[in-house]
Amino acid sequence: MANSRESELHYPLGDALPAPGATLELAPGVRWLRMGLPFALDHINLWLLRDEIDGQAGWTIVDCGVANPATQALWEQVFATELAGLPVLRVIVTHFHPDHIGLAAWLTEKWQCRLWISATDFHLARLASGSTVGMGGHSAAAFFASHGLVDEESLAKIRGRSSYYPSMVPSVPASFRRLMNGLQLQIGGHSWHCITGYGHAPEHISLHCPDLSLLISGDMVLPRISTNVSVVDVEPEADPLTLYLDSIRQMLMLPADTLVLPAHGKPFSGLHARVDQLLEHHDERLADVMQACAAKPCHAAELLDLLFKRKLDLHQTTFAMGESVAHLNALWLQGRLQRRLDADGIYRFSTN
């Protein structure tokens, strides 16, 4: 969902973007690069941090891009021109989504270095890379159907999309080093604090550097779009929206002047304003859902127009369905809505 209050945020670099295969320095030893993505969301931001590990000078990479030849070619260009002849010493991944972990196996193999990631996201990436869990296939189609997506053409496509995750994450490193909430990493002479966030991925790690007043927010706080918060078929009764809102409320403890380095969009200041906007956005959506379900019992699919107010392609529809269920589950699990399984096999939610 686009941010109608984006003007409350400040972009200190204006419209400057790193050229493909090149970097922009944001602070001493902190570099920004962008890679393309094969989605409506057409880019991801990745970060290079000047580092030293075991007495060896080099770089830490944060997030990888999807596994495809174009992204690999851009990385090769970065290695040739942007690393001052130094090696990559480690690869940090904020969470298991394909645009973040896709090339982790290739990068760690190439540089013979370790992947650092939360344990939950590591294991899920390993599982998803080798199967279809939560990413499409029959169980996803059945889950969407139980929430009112009954259009047979869409369901057939979802059933057929079982290799979606492995196509962008063909492999995941066999070993990793575990990131956890509160862990402090020494990177380039600065301490970076791991902050766990929930609701977008099982155990998303953001990195905050108090010295430099920087937050690598991953997908937890984005300037222009709201973070996807979805219920998926492997955990159909989950309440990721409440988890997400609790997680971003914690971000209000960070200094207001923190420069946020998001995975999508441009580096911005205005962290507190952005968190307030997101809290308000979801409050409004929850109120809309309550109102609709008070008028008549509703399933997730019929709330898509209300929640998204635009035409969605299939990829967007699956994300949107997950988000719609997330809003319904939050209200249901808080006891504000009742859930009923009707004779047609569809869950409907109502206020009584």
Ligand SMILES: [Zn+2]
């Ligand atoms: Zn993500």
